[in-house]
Amino acid sequence: MKKNEIEYMKNHSVGAQFKYKIASDVKKEKIRIYAPLILLVCITIVASVTIDNFFSPKNIVNLFYQMSIPLVLATGVTFVLLIGSIDLSLEGVMGFSGALVALLVANTMNSVHLGWLGIVLTVILGTGAGVITGYLHVKLRIASFIISYAMGSIITGIGVLTYKGTPANVTWSVFDAIASESVFGVPLLTWISLSIFGLGCLILNYTAFGKAVYAIGNNEAAARSTGINVNKTKIMVFALCAFTASCAGILACVRLKIGQVSIGVNQLFPVITSVVLGGASLAGGKGGMLQTFIGVLMFTELNNILIIVGVDPNYRQLIQGIIIIVAVTLTITRSRKTITQ
Amino acid sequence: MKKLSEFKLGNLKKINTESISKYMCLISVTLVVLIFFVINPKFLSLYSIQNMLLEMAPLLLLAGGITFVLFTGGIDLSAGAVASCTCVLTGLYIDNIGGWIVPLMIVLGVVIGLINGFLITAFKLPSFIVTLCATSIWKCIALISSGGGSKIIPLDKRYLVNWASAPLLGIPVMLWMTLAIIGLLYFIQRNTTVSKSILAVGANARAARMAGTNTVKAQITAMTICSVCSALAGVLYAFKMKSSVPNIGDPLGLMAIAAVALGGTSLAGGKGSVLNTIAGVATIIAVTSGMNIINVHALWKDIVIGVILIIAVFINSDKTGKDVIIK
Numbered sequence: 001m002k003k004n005e006i007e008y009m010k011n012h013s014v015g016a017q018f019k020y021k022i023a024s025d026v027k028k029e030k031i032r033i034y035a036p037l038i039l040l041v042c043i044t045i046v047a048s049v050t051i052d053n054f055f056s057p058k059n060i061v062n063l064f065y066q067m068s069i070p071l072v073l074a075t076g077v078t079f080v081l082l083i084g085s086i087d088l089s090l091e092g093v094m095g096f097s098g099a100l101v102a103l104l105v106a107n108t109m110n111s112v113h114l115g116w117l118g119i120v121l122t123v124i125l126g127t128g129a130g131v132i133t134g135y136l137h138v139k140l141r142i143a144s145f146i147i148s149y150a151m152g153s154i155i156t157g158i159g160v161l162t163y164k165g166t167p168a169n170v171t172w173s174v175f176d177a178i179a180s181e182s183v184f185g186v187p188l189l190t191w192i193s194l195s196i197f198g199l200g201c202l203i204l205n206y207t208a209f210g211k212a213v214y215a216i217g218n219n220e221a222a223a224r225s226t227g228i229n230v231n232k233t234k235i236m237v238f239a240l241c242a243f244t245a246s247c248a249g250i251l252a253c254v255r256l257k258i259g260q261v262s263i264g265v266n267q268l269f270p271v272i273t274s275v276v277l278g279g280a281s282l283a284g285g286k287g288g289m290l291q292t293f294i295g296v297l298m299f300t301e302l303n304n305i306l307i308i309v310g311v312d313p314n315y316r317q318l319i320q321g322i323i324i325i326v327a328v329t330l331t332i333t334r335s336r337k338t339i340t341q
Numbered sequence: 342m343k344k345l346s347e348f349k350l351g352n353l354k355k356i357n358t359e360s361i362s363k364y365m366c367l368i369s370v371t372l373v374v375l376i377f378f379v380i381n382p383k384f385l386s387l388y389s390i391q392n393m394l395l396e397m398a399p400l401l402l403l404a405g406g407i408t409f410v411l412f413t414g415g416i417d418l419s420a421g422a423v424a425s426c427t428c429v430l431t432g433l434y435i436d437n438i439g440g441w442i443v444p445l446m447i448v449l450g451v452v453i454g455l456i457n458g459f460l461i462t463a464f465k466l467p468s469f470i471v472t473l474c475a476t477s478i479w480k481c482i483a484l485i486s487s488g489g490g491s492k493i494i495p496l497d498k499r500y501l502v503n504w505a506s507a508p509l510l511g512i513p514v515m516l517w518m519t520l521a522i523i524g525l526l527y528f529i530q531r532n533t534t535v536s537k538s539i540l541a542v543g544a545n546a547r548a549a550r551m552a553g554t555n556t557v558k559a560q561i562t563a564m565t566i567c568s569v570c571s572a573l574a575g576v577l578y579a580f581k582m583k584s585s586v587p588n589i590g591d592p593l594g595l596m597a598i599a600a601v602a603l604g605g606t607s608l609a610g611g612k613g614s615v616l617n618t619i620a621g622v623a624t625i626i627a628v629t630s631g632m633n634i635i636n637v638h639a640l641w642k643d644i645v646i647g648v649i650l651i652i653a654v655f656i657n658s659d660k661t662g663k664d665v666i667i668k
Contacts, residue, residue: 084668088595140655143608144668145416149595150650157643165640269473282467284668314485321477328474329464 036279036291036331040298047305054308061186067300068193069248069255071293073271075200076244078292079237081275082204082217084284085144087238089133090245091268092152095261096159097126097249102168102259105175109168123246129155130242134235148238159261167260175254189251196247201289203240213237217284273324274299279331298327366604366620369653373624377631384634391513393630395506398515399424399577401622403597404604405523406570408618409563411601412536414543414610415461415468417564419475420571421594423453425587426483427575432585433486436498443576450572451565453479458561468564476594487587494583505580515577522573526566526615539563543610599650600625605657609668624653 009017048055073090080087103110104118114121133151137144181188204210212233215223224230245264252263278295280287302323306316377384403420410417427446435442453475460471494502505515530536538559541549550556571590578589598608604621606613628649632642 136651140651140658142651142654142658143602145608146599146602146654147651149599150647150654152647153643153650154647157641157645157647160643161640269476273470273473276467276470282469315481317477318481318485321474321481325460325466325471325474328466328470329460332464332466332470 033279033291036277036294036298039327039330040294040301043298043301043305047301051305051308054305057185059304059308061190063297063300063304064190065187066304067296068187068190069251069267070271070274070300071296072193072196072244072248072251073267074275074292074296075197075289076241077271077275078200078280078287078289079204079213080144080241081272081280081282082213082284082287083234083237084217084220084282085137085234085237086272086282087130087133087148087241088145088268089129089148089152089155090241090271091264091266092155092159092261093126093129093242093245093264094249094252094267095264096129096155096162097122097246098253098263099159099162099167099249099259099261100125101250101253102170103162105170106172107168107170107259109163109166113172115172115174119250122250123243126246126249127239127243130239130245131235133242134238137238138231138234144238156261156264163259167258170253170257170259175257178254179257189255192251196244197289197293200240200244204289209233209236214285217286219285270299271296273328277324277327277331281332299324302327365657366617366624369603369656370620370624370627373627373631373649373653377627377635381635384631389630389634391508391511393626394516395513395581396630397622397626398513398519399574399581400593400597400600400626401516401619402519402522402570402574402577403593404600404618404622405519405526405615406567406574407597408601408604408606408613408615409526409530409536409539410468410567411598411606411608412539412543412610412613413560413563414546415560415563416598416608417457417468417472417567417571418594419453419457419472419479420567420574420597421590421592422476422479422483423450423568423571423590424575424578424593425590426479426486427572428578428582428589429483429487429575429585429587431576431579432492432494435501435579436495439501443573446572446576447569450569453572454565454568455561457568458564461564462557462560480591483587483590487585489587491582491584491586494579494585499583502580502583505577515580519577522570523615523619526570529566530615535559535562540611543612545611596625597622599654603650603653603657621657 008020012020044055053059073094077087077090101119101122104112104114104121106113112118129151133144133148136142136151137147140147178188178192183191204213212223212228215226215228216230216233220230248267249264253259256263274295275287275292276282276295277298278287278291278293280291280295302320306319311319374384383389403424407417407420427449430449431442431446438445457468457471457475460466461468505518506513508514509517535558538549538554538556539562541552541554542556542559546556549559574593575590579585582589600621601613601618602608602621603624604613604617604619606617606621628646632645637645
């Protein structure tokens with residue numbers, strides 16, 4: 001304890017001491033929440049000063065275009081991390097949705113053309129996979145790490161089965177239009193991803209479901225005894241995560257115009273890292289949509305800087321790994337009492 | 342008196358359920374083997390069994406190390422990447438250094454484990470993130486030093502690696518070595534104080550620290566054991582494939598974790614045994630080689646593995662405490 005703090009404690013009543021303690025805790029909490037934001041601003045300032053054209057409108061639009069798919073994925077992952085679970089099936093669901101949507105709209109492999117209905121059907125099936133994951137996790141009482149790994153394996157297999165090894169090219173003109181169209185100079189894909197993110201914000205911050213998610217993450221036993229339907233909430237969280245993964249798969253398919261499961265490969269771990277970078281705790285209960293946005297933006301920005309600076313692509317992953325450890329060290333949620341595992 | 346007998350009865354019940362869940366992993370591996378044997382009797386031919394034992398050795402080593410990290414309630418995602426890295430280095434330098442490469446790789450494993458453990462305990466970072474970043478670092482080093490492709494160990498140096506795959510009393514030398522290391526790990530688990538503190542950290546980290554356990558030492562030890570085992574597993578892969586393969590470890594990390602979970606070790610920490618891991622690895626290997634033998638189409642493999650994993654983990658999972666929270 002600091003000297004002036006001890007001085008204050010001596011001269012005041014117990015009530016005042018308590019008030020003082022709470023106030024200082026709140027202050028610390030505020031610093032913790034804003035740490036990622038401060039780091040993001042610092043990185044942006046340093047990059048804009050040292051790199052030409054970094055803070056140009058063109059590069060900023062480009063940055064938002066690059067983060068469109070990770071942002072959609074991160075929206076769902078935030079919910080899963082908030083309840084303290086993890087979802088490894090995300091890559092599988094994303095790949096499955098990308099492969100399926102390519103087959104359900106006009107394509108080079110079959111004559112099926114369901115149009116918008118195909119997209120809706122894909123999202124429903126993708127979300128269904130999440131419901132199954134959540135249901136098995138809750139009912140069979142298997143750790144989410146294992147059950148989602150197994151479900152990811154299954155759904156990837158089903159995704160490959162749908163096109164039997166040779167991926168289909170999409171020929172539907174709407175996909176071309178979405179990929180190339182811009183509104184107010186910003187690509188339509190970015191707008192779509194931002195609106196899905198906005199939907200996630202609304203659900204997390206303004207519904208009873210969102211509050212229940214926080215409650216379960218903070219203390220599941222307490223949440224259960226206050227009458228929250230924990231099992232139902234958990235299943236909904238996994239369904240939501242699969243929904244966003246499904247949307248991300250469709251967006252990736254729009255971008256590449258080819259449907260194969262490999263569009264989901266290597267998407268999961270960067271997204272989890274970005275969400276943690278924003279200040280979410282893997283143990284659950286801490287984090288939020290704004291933090292997730294900051295984390296994803298920071299991750300994308302670091303990548304963007306490494307590319308602009310012209311780091312040898314062979315070494316990029318290595319440097320990225322080191323930078324992320326440093327960044328997480330600076331921003332992560334921790335208190336004196338925690339022992340991390 | 343009545344109270345005492347009640348107490349005894351309660352104790353007896355506990356022991357019963359515990360012993361049943363202990364043998365569940367043996368039941369699931371026998372079940373898997375029986376199913377494949379019924380579909381195709383060649384599954385239990387001498388050649389096939391030897392092949393499976395050879396296949397099993399490195400994965401067992403990997404999983405044995407990860408078991409200790411799971412005891413602490415942490416996770417090590419970097420095991421596969423460390424294995425690829427040491428596999429590449431062994432393949433590249435064995436013709437210059439010879440057999441001394443093995444102790445060098447063990448030293449590398451110790452260093453990696455110490456770095457991981459230091460980052461986790463000193464900066465209070467989650468092991469998930471630290472080992473995730475370590476994965477990208479070591480994978481990258483493996484790719485850079487190998488130049489991106491696999492390289493075969495020259496024929497005149499093959500005598501340095503051939504002995505490992507040769508059978509001794511019907512079992513490959515490699516597996517004998519692995520079993521010896523697993524035995525050592527089991528000894529550590531049963532008879533040392535550090536393993537008790539590792540389990541204590543997993544069961545309840547705060548309580549362990551309040552009781553005076555050195556949690557920092559426990560976590561660093563667990564990470565080091567895991568990295569050394571992964572490094573050795575990489576060496577064994579190089580011996581087995583007789584070449585350096587930079588991406589060999591990519592699917593192995595998660596597969597090894599799944600194998601440990603199959604053995605009944607809880608991902609939340611504080612529970613499990615290294616011996617159960619052997620049964621878990623045997624299940625995974627039996628499934629993957631069994632599918633080759635009964636000719637499952639390549640497109641169906643992922644689905645079958647996923648379904649079997651769910652069923653097997655469900656059979657093995659501890660069903661004693663309904664109030665235990667599963668994350």
